[in-house]
Amino acid sequence: MCISKCQKSFLVWILCGSLILLSACSAKPPSSQPESQASVPQPASTSPEEQPAGDHVEIEPCEVVYWHAMSGSRGEALEQYVQRYNDTVGKELGITVTTVFQGNEIASKVRMASQESKLDNMPDISQTVGMDIPSISKLPMVAPAENFINSANSKIKKDDIYEHFLRAFTYEDVLVGMPMNCSSLLLHYNADLLREAGLDGPPETLAELAEYTEKLTVRENGKIVRYGLTVGFERYQLVNFCTSQGSFFGDNEGGRSGPMTKVVIDEDGTLVKFLTEWQKIVDTGGLKMVDDNINEEFAVGITAMTLMSSSRIGAVKGLVGDSFDYQTAPLPKVDPGDTFGASTGGSCLVMYDKGDANRLAAAWNFIEYATSAETQMTWAQAGYIPVNKAAQGLPGMIAYYEENPQDRVAFEQIRNGNPLSQEPFDNVNWGGETFNALIDIMQRFGDGKMTVGQAADEIVSEYNQYLIEYQRVNS
Amino acid sequence: MNRKKYRSVLYQAFCLFVGIVVLLPIAYAVLISFMEPPEILRREFHLIPDGLYLGNYIKAITKTTLFRFMYNSLVVAGVSSLVRVITCSMAAFSFAFFQYRGKNLIFMLYLGSMMIPPEILILQNYATTAKLGLINTYPGMMVVFLVSATHVFILRQNFLSYSRSLREASAIDGCTNFMFFCRVLIPSSTSALITVFIASFVGTWNSYVWPLIVTNRDNMRTVQVAITMLNFPDESPHGAIMAAAVLILIPSALVFLIFQKKIKSGIMAGSVKG
Numbered sequence: 001m002c003i004s005k006c007q008k009s010f011l012v013w014i015l016c017g018s019l020i021l022l023s024a025c026s027a028k029p030p031s032s033q034p035e036s037q038a039s040v041p042q043p044a045s046t047s048p049e050e051q052p053a054g055d056h057v058e059i060e061p062c063e064v065v066y067w068h069a070m071s072g073s074r075g076e077a078l079e080q081y082v083q084r085y086n087d088t089v090g091k092e093l094g095i096t097v098t099t100v101f102q103g104n105e106i107a108s109k110v111r112m113a114s115q116e117s118k119l120d121n122m123p124d125i126s127q128t129v130g131m132d133i134p135s136i137s138k139l140p141m142v143a144p145a146e147n148f149i150n151s152a153n154s155k156i157k158k159d160d161i162y163e164h165f166l167r168a169f170t171y172e173d174v175l176v177g178m179p180m181n182c183s184s185l186l187l188h189y190n191a192d193l194l195r196e197a198g199l200d201g202p203p204e205t206l207a208e209l210a211e212y213t214e215k216l217t218v219r220e221n222g223k224i225v226r227y228g229l230t231v232g233f234e235r236y237q238l239v240n241f242c243t244s245q246g247s248f249f250g251d252n253e254g255g256r257s258g259p260m261t262k263v264v265i266d267e268d269g270t271l272v273k274f275l276t277e278w279q280k281i282v283d284t285g286g287l288k289m290v291d292d293n294i295n296e297e298f299a300v301g302i303t304a305m306t307l308m309s310s311s312r313i314g315a316v317k318g319l320v321g322d323s324f325d326y327q328t329a330p331l332p333k334v335d336p337g338d339t340f341g342a343s344t345g346g347s348c349l350v351m352y353d354k355g356d357a358n359r360l361a362a363a364w365n366f367i368e369y370a371t372s373a374e375t376q377m378t379w380a381q382a383g384y385i386p387v388n389k390a391a392q393g394l395p396g397m398i399a400y401y402e403e404n405p406q407d408r409v410a411f412e413q414i415r416n417g418n419p420l421s422q423e424p425f426d427n428v429n430w431g432g433e434t435f436n437a438l439i440d441i442m443q444r445f446g447d448g449k450m451t452v453g454q455a456a457d458e459i460v461s462e463y464n465q466y467l468i469e470y471q472r473v474n475s
Numbered sequence: 476m477n478r479k480k481y482r483s484v485l486y487q488a489f490c491l492f493v494g495i496v497v498l499l500p501i502a503y504a505v506l507i508s509f510m511e512p513p514e515i516l517r518r519e520f521h522l523i524p525d526g527l528y529l530g531n532y533i534k535a536i537t538k539t540t541l542f543r544f545m546y547n548s549l550v551v552a553g554v555s556s557l558v559r560v561i562t563c564s565m566a567a568f569s570f571a572f573f574q575y576r577g578k579n580l581i582f583m584l585y586l587g588s589m590m591i592p593p594e595i596l597i598l599q600n601y602a603t604t605a606k607l608g609l610i611n612t613y614p615g616m617m618v619v620f621l622v623s624a625t626h627v628f629i630l631r632q633n634f635l636s637y638s639r640s641l642r643e644a645s646a647i648d649g650c651t652n653f654m655f656f657c658r659v660l661i662p663s664s665t666s667a668l669i670t671v672f673i674a675s676f677v678g679t680w681n682s683y684v685w686p687l688i689v690t691n692r693d694n695m696r697t698v699q700v701a702i703t704m705l706n707f708p709d710e711s712p713h714g715a716i717m718a719a720a721v722l723i724l725i726p727s728a729l730v731f732l733i734f735q736k737k738i739k740s741g742i743m744a745g746s747v748k749g
Binding site: 065067070071072073074075076099100101102103105108109112113115116117120121123296299300301302315318319321 | 512513516517518538598601602605606610684687688691692693696700703704705706707712
């Protein structure tokens with residue numbers, strides 16, 4: 001009798017606990033779009049056309065919160081130009097810009113904060129990488145830069161900014177964020193070693209890069225003591241070598257006119273073409289594929305050449321010092337006839353309307369300052385390409401490029417390239433899935449364990465699989 | 476006898492080897508923190524710095540408000556660890572010494588919660604913390620660290636080793652549950668409680684994601700964020716990062732050194748014998 005009573009009560013407890021767990025698990029997860037518009041404070045207006053476009057003549061004193069991911073020397077440079085704003089333009093208008101370092105979690109934090117009923121924990125401006133633009137642009141409180149830059153009173157116009165950078169942060173024909181931190185992929189090389197090997201100038205194509213790699217690789221007792229080329233091959237490099245041939249990389253113009261659902265690098269032949277040329281470099285035996293510490297390996301002479309972002313120039317210069325003649329060159333072409341050039345990478349400044357038109361106008365005022373020619377000139381010296389056309393004509397910029405020709409190469413590569421050469425808006429990259437898959441595939445290809453066809457098939461297959469899954473979950 | 480001695484020596488040598496292997500990376504980090512940048516990049520392997528270069532420490536302290544971050548971490552880790560010891564010991568006391576309906580089910584739910592990865596809960600925890608108005612506050616940073624199912628389990632197992640006679644004897648002497656908990660159980664469980672405190676302190680001190688997510692002001696950040704602020708993916712600030720890591724390691728190492736004697740000397744005093 002006692003046992004059956006105990007069993008019954010135990011069963012009742014189990015049932016109650018299961019019901020509680022099921023009800024908790026079935027609770028609708030918070031979505032990026034609020035169910036009830038009334039539960040979320042709406043911006044001053046709900047349609048892009050009606051949103052305040054920075055036409056405030058008088059901005060009242062307020063604080064502007066700016067979330068960023070800049071650390072190290074870049075973080076210092078950012079603090080400097082923000083402080084200059086606060087001491088000059090900001091002081092006159094009573095605007096104080098407060099910076100908050102958020103690391104690489106900015107987009108996640110913005111999405112989390114946007115789901116609260118109050119928007120107090122949202123920033124006014126956030127630094128946003130290009131890849132996050134499609135998802136961030138769908139948040140109801142985003143105030144696209146398109147509405148402000150087209151305003152009659154705006155101090156910055158689209159014509160002031162290079163088309164390449166505008167396109168980099170435009171989604172579905174709307175400029176979402178103002179370009180700020182832009183860079184491109186370059187060939188970094190030890191000019192002394194090239195001269196020693198009797199090589200005249202940097203390689204211009206991948207075929208030449210293969211010849212250079214072979215000549216610059218040094219072996220002692222059958223062991224390589226100096227590699228001709230070291231590359232941390234990731235999505236970044238793959239995208240550049242495909243888009244430089246004129247590919248969008250993915251459908252819907254690489255995810256810019258609509259969500260990217262598949263890669264097109266197999267259909268347009270750019271992937272196979274690139275891998276075929278890259279095979280020549282692999283066959284030299286002088287290619288080293290690494291994950292990190294490329295700056296250091298290049299600086300101490302473990303490698304003669306490397307492919308890295310132009311944003312690393314400052315760090316490499318600091319490491320190299322006067323030990324050798326450090327130079328940069330445009331990204332080698334896959335085919336000599338390629339004209340598109342390297343793609344534009346980096347991040348932009350996105351504004352958020354928290355229902356305070358004055359704060360929004362103040363945020364735009366700061367962005368006008370940040371993207372002005374003078375500020376871009378000093379910001380370029382922190383390792384980024386100046387986005388404002390007028391910066392090139394400033395005496396300070398001219399003098400800087402004369403003393404630092406390595407930085408000028410990055411700027412000229414973008415200026416001379418095609419604005420359609422862009423990194424794709426493939427949302428899956430930063431999740432780690434495609435990132436790790438590509439590194440693994442290229443490592444195996446670099447080790448000679450895969451043919452061109454096998455590597456191409458696997459890259460396309462992995463990429464498309466993740467894109468399909470992403471679209472299935474987030475459509 | 477010789478065989479026993481031989482085995483003992485072998486065992487000691489093995490333990491020494493494991494200790495060196497574990498300590499070597501930390502020692503190397505300390506040595507790098509005193510090297511100048513060109514020295515760090517030397518191709519030939521060398522351990523001992525040429526001189527005592529303090530520039531890395533100066534950079535680590537001046538480029539970030541490191542001491543403010545350490546203060547924040549100290550408050551969060553210290554207070555949350557203390558509260559965790561209290562909450563976990565009281566929960567363990569309930570599980571170990573009381574009999575009531577549903578006790579086993581509740582304990583199973585505790586254990587079940589250990590299988591849930593913390594990353595899954597971040598979004599909901601953030602939403603709850605924000606609704607409570609705890610963003611950018613110390614309570615907001617501590618709230619998820621105030622209790623741990625793992626430590627409830629550890630303390631419960633420790634309390635179960637106590638004889639029931641001890642409880643009965645104290646009850647006969649007029650000891651209430653609370654008095655037994657405070658005057659008998661806690662004093663004789665110092666080793667277990669300190670172990671929980673140390674584990675909690677080190678774990679909370681090293682937490683990064685949650686403090687970063689619930690704070691939107693630089694002056695509320697914790698020490699792990701300071702490391703990130705010194706590092707930029709495209710740069711090579713190894714010396715400064717190692718210097719910051721060494722400074723950050725000191726408080727948690729001190730906590731362990733101070734309390735380790737208590738762990739070793741923890742004995743069940745005043746317990747019923749036989």
